[in-house]
Every structure is written in structure tokens, then in C-alpha cells.
Amino acid sequence: MPTYEYHCEKCGHFEVFQKITADPLEECPTCGGQVQRLVSKNGNIVFKGSGFYVTDNRHSSDSKESSDDKAS
Numbered sequence: 001m002p003t004y005e006y007h008c009e010k011c012g013h014f015e016v017f018q019k020i021t022a023d024p025l026e027e028c029p030t031c032g033g034q035v036q037r038l039v040s041k042n043g044n045i046v047f048k049g050s051g052f053y054v055t056d057n058r059h060s061s062d063s064k065e066s067s068d069d070k071a072s
Contacts, residue, residue, distance in 0.1 A: 006035045013038075 001017045006025060008014065010033035016025060024037045 005038045007038055008033050008035045 001019055003015050004018050004024070005013065005015050006028075008028040008031065010031045011028055014028070014030070016029075018025075025035050027033065028035050
């Protein structure tokens with residue numbers, strides 16, 4: 001779920017985890033004041049693990065068929 005940053009007129013800045021399809025908040029969950037959703041700069045993507053390759057999802061039978069096609 002993405003993190004959205006809001007600014008409350010009374011409390012200041014806060015962040016909320018919301019679904020993409022959820023409507024923006026209209027009042028602060030802490031004090032009930034009026035809030036405005038901010039444009040966040042948090043666009044960093046972190047890939048963990050060995051990586052993503054074309055061969056990651058292939059079965060051994062697929063690679064045999066493709067090598068047979070190349071031979072003919």
C-alpha cells in the first residue's frame with residue numbers, strides 16, 4: 001500500500017497508509033481538523049533479491065523446445 005502525506009491545519013504533517021483506490025482524507029484522524037493531501041517525493045523503488053530475468057519463469061521443457069527450433 002502506498003504512503004500518502006497530508007498536512008493538517010492544526011497538527012502539521014502526517015503520513016497515512018492507504019489503498020490507491022481509497023478516497024483522500026478530509027479530516028485529521030488526531031484532531032479532526034481539515035487536511036490537504038501533499039504531493040510526495042518518495043518515489044524510490046528498492047529491488048531486493050537476485051533480480052528479474054527472462055529465464056526466471058521458464059520451465060526446462062521450454063528451453064529444450066527453443067534449442068530444438070534453433071537446430072532445425
